Amino acid sequence: MSGLAIARDVAALRGQVAGWRRAGETVGLVPTMGALHEGHLTLVRRAKERCDRAVATIFVNPKQFDRKEDLESYPRSEAEDVRLLESVGCDLLFAPLDVAVIYPPGFVTRVSVAGLSACLDGLHRPGHFDGVTTVVSKLLLQALPDVAFFGEKDFQQQTIVRRMARDLDIPVEIAAVPTVREADGLAMSSRNRLLTPEQRALAPLLARVLNETAEAIAVDPTAEAAPFIAQARLRLGRGGFDKIDYVELRAADDLGELASLERPGRLLAAAWLGRTRLIDNVAVG
Numbered sequence: 001m002s003g004l005a006i007a008r009d010v011a012a013l014r015g016q017v018a019g020w021r022r023a024g025e026t027v028g029l030v031p032t033m034g035a036l037h038e039g040h041l042t043l044v045r046r047a048k049e050r051c052d053r054a055v056a057t058i059f060v061n062p063k064q065f066d067r068k069e070d071l072e073s074y075p076r077s078e079a080e081d082v083r084l085l086e087s088v089g090c091d092l093l094f095a096p097l098d099v100a101v102i103y104p105p106g107f108v109t110r111v112s113v114a115g116l117s118a119c120l121d122g123l124h125r126p127g128h129f130d131g132v133t134t135v136v137s138k139l140l141l142q143a144l145p146d147v148a149f150f151g152e153k154d155f156q157q158q159t160i161v162r163r164m165a166r167d168l169d170i171p172v173e174i175a176a177v178p179t180v181r182e183a184d185g186l187a188m189s190s191r192n193r194l195l196t197p198e199q200r201a202l203a204p205l206l207a208r209v210l211n212e213t214a215e216a217i218a219v220d221p222t223a224e225a226a227p228f229i230a231q232a233r234l235r236l237g238r239g240g241f242d243k244i245d246y247v248e249l250r251a252a253d254d255l256g257e258l259a260s261l262e263r264p265g266r267l268l269a270a271a272w273l274g275r276t277r278l279i280d281n282v283a284v285g
């Protein structure tokens, strides 16, 4: 028998989580946009390890899509998602059936984290992170879990969400989970299923180039990184990537933030195979 309950509105989500917390149980939240894979399931498993209850959310958030085509082609597979969540012991799924559950008529508020949202992915997907922080602040306040889990595959996202929770005094710990990869190194992502077989065969080059570039930079952290990055862009282009949005080295300071270019920490990239945009990042040093 399945232990997975499904909440379709905010009152049902709040009621269930508040009941658990009143009974002294801790709650972990895993926000997603569905089309679940092993990366998401790892987040749910972490939530179950750290907390008494795991709650997943599935909401394809229109506010974070800068391109209509990307929103329309975003994979959706709720029945299969429910089966996968049951298989890892998730306790509750919050999956609104209508966008108006999250954004009722008249909704005008925007949550925006300055600076961090304007670089890297934010530069190439205008408004994207404002959409993410607006919906994540709502989800955190709706569920009020003890811990919320985010994947390092979206490194900039988890950094921004942590800053937001801190700045707004949202009493939720933001936990990062390392990137889960396919056997050939490709970071798992819902968008991978949009790749043609030819593109799928090329895709692992992104992780390979990032890893090799990070190793080369780490050999001498005082050396100029620009030539290594130029070489990485060249390899991706020659390897079949159609467009490279960025390959950038950023510092990961002790807050895990993308603070400056001065100190190596994280190498991040976004590149296109046809109409599909892939992102990835690796630690340096």
Ligand SMILES: Nc1ncnc2c1ncn2[C@@H]1O[C@H](COP(=O)(O)OP(=O)(O)OP(=O)(O)O)[C@@H](O)[C@H]1O
Binding pocket: 031, 032, 033, 034, 039, 040, 042, 043, 149, 150, 151, 152, 153, 154, 177, 178, 179, 180, 181, 187, 188, 189, 190, 191, 192
């Ligand atoms: N390979 C992965 N390893 C660890 N966490 C992941 C991985 N893929 C996604 N996540 C995390 O799962 C959560 C939900 O992500 P999301 O639903 O956007 O899936 P996704 O696979 O990142 O899809 P896409 O990038 O195509 O939108 C985010 O916190 C994200 O960082």
Ligand SMILES: CC(C)(CO)[C@@H](O)C(=O)[O-]
Binding pocket: 031, 032, 033, 059, 061, 064, 132, 135, 136, 154, 157
């Ligand atoms: C955190 C999130 C669920 C907000 O819509 C989304 O950006 C995602 O899936 O990474």
Ligand code: BAL
Binding pocket: 064, 065, 154, 157
């Ligand atoms: N995984 C981050 C959500 C997005 O690409 O819109």
